[in-house]
Amino acid sequence: MKKFLVFGTPGLVGSRFVDLLAAERQPITPEVHEVDITDKTSLLNFFEKKNKSFDAVVNFAAITNVDEIEKERGNEKGLAWQVNVEGAANVADAAKKFDKFLVHISTDFVFSGSKDNPGPYTEDVKLPEDPDEISWYGWTKLMGERKVTEIGGRVAIVRISYPYRAHHTQKMDFARNILSLYDEGKLYPMFTDQIMTPTFIDEAASVIEEICELEKSGTFHLASSNATTAYEFASYLLEKARKVKNVVKKGSLEEFLKTPGRTPKPARGGLDTRKTQKILGMKFKTWQQAVDEFVEQVNG
Ligand SMILES: NC(=O)c1ccc[n+]([C@@H]2O[C@H](COP(=O)([O-])OP(=O)(O)OC[C@H]3O[C@@H](n4cnc5c(N)ncnc54)[C@H](OP(=O)(O)O)[C@@H]3O)[C@@H](O)[C@H]2O)c1
Structure with missing residues (x-):
């Protein structure tokens, strides 16, 4: 079993x-004050020191506040x-060096989600060539992938x-944000033209573990097996979690993004997961199945 x-x-x-990893994995989980991935020397020293204690590396470290990052464009x-x-490159260099x-x-x-080139996207579809097609966050992630x-x-x-995911004290996510805004009476209109394939983290966690165990190289898409819209997702979630119907107002992301100064977001986005499911021999949950499980955990 890999560590x-x-x-x-x-x-x-x-x-x-x-949290969901089997205890036998004994993961090593340095925080940024122990290893800053932008510090190549300290990263390599850490790999050297811990070399015998792990076989696989998973890099979730990133700067993720999309609107803040937009201020750094260029x-x-x-x-x-x-x-x-x-x-990201430093981690990849170290992983290669230590095999x-x-x-x-x-x-x-990393995808534009534009009208001319809509998602859900397959793993090997052509990627944007111009940073102006996507958010600066998306561009940095794309350049990191490259x-x-x-x-x-x-x-x-x-x-x-x-x-x-059902619980996390530090950071809100798309699903818990809908519940919290509804509970506070502040739910804003949800977009009927925003195509998306949300990722239930619990499911993604087990798939990532499997990718490591099988050492499958390549590009993989981990998301719901079918697409939805933000409006449909919010309506279903509130019906399941709060037993309310017809409480979500409709909005348009296309209209929202027309206001000057908005950060570009993939309106017709999402990930097509069929190839990933086939390669891994797995069947991913539909977004409805994942929401049902999420609600069980939230209310449980
Ligand atoms: N959240 C989303 O909506 C979303 C959507 C699609 C993909 N992703 C991707 O999923 C991954 C995880 O995202 P997340 O939402 O879990 O992000 P997150 O909550 O912002 O966590 C990112 C983590 O990276 C750490 N970090 C930042 N700079 C670092 C550095 N220089 N060295 C070491 N660690 C550093 C942060 O530590 P501190 O907090 O201590 O700074 C934090 O623990 C990222 O690759 C992100 O791009 C996220």
């Missing part, structure tokens, strides 16, 4: 991945570029999309 070194574990996705000295591109299998976590925000792929070694790029 893991995992970066970014205090975060929303990484912390759940570690700045390759900015924090998002340093962590999401250079830091470890690496899972690098990425996002559906660097990691160029460095090579035994690597899986795993893209996820609107990840959510």
Whole structure:
């Protein structure tokens, strides 16, 4: 059974991945004050020191505040570029040097989700060539993917999309945010034209574990097996979790994004997971099945 070194574990996705790992895995989970992935020397020293204690690396570490990162557009000295591109490359370099299998976590925000080129996207579809097509966050994640792929070694790029989980004190996610806004009477209109395939983190965690165990290299999409809209997702979630119907107002992301200064977001986005499911011999949950499980945990 493989043992893991995992970066970014205090975060929303990484912390759940570690929670759900079998205890025998004994993951090593350094926080940023122990190993900053932008510090190549300290990263290599850490790999050297722990070399015998792990076989696979999973990198969840990233700068993820999409609207804040937009203020850094074009700045390759900015924090998002340093962590999401250079830091990702440092981890890939170290993994290759020490011959470890690496899972690098990425996002559906690498795609434009535009009208001319809509999702859900397959794993090998053509990627944007111009940063202006996507958010700066998406661009840094895309450049991170590129660097990691160029460095090579035994690597899986795993893209996820609107990840959510039943509990986490530090960070809100798409699903818990809907519940919390509804409970406070502040739920804003949800978009009927926002195509998405949310990732239930509990399911993604077990798939990432499997990718490591099988050492499957390549690009993988981990998300619901069918697509939805933000409006449909919110309506279903509130019906299941709060037993209310027809409480969600309708909005349009296309209209919302027309206001100057908005951060670009994939309106017609989402990940097509069919190839990943086939390669791994797995059947991913529909978004409705995942919401049902999420609600059981939230209310449980
Ligand atoms: N959340 C989403 O909606 C979403 C959607 C699609 C894909 N993803 C991807 O999924 C992965 C995990 O996202 P998340 O939502 O869990 O992010 P998160 O909650 O923001 O966690 C990111 C983690 O990375 C750590 N980190 C930041 N800079 C670091 C550095 N220089 N060295 C070491 N660690 C560092 C952070 O530590 P501190 O908090 O201590 O700074 C934090 O624990 C990321 O690759 C992200 O791009 C996220």
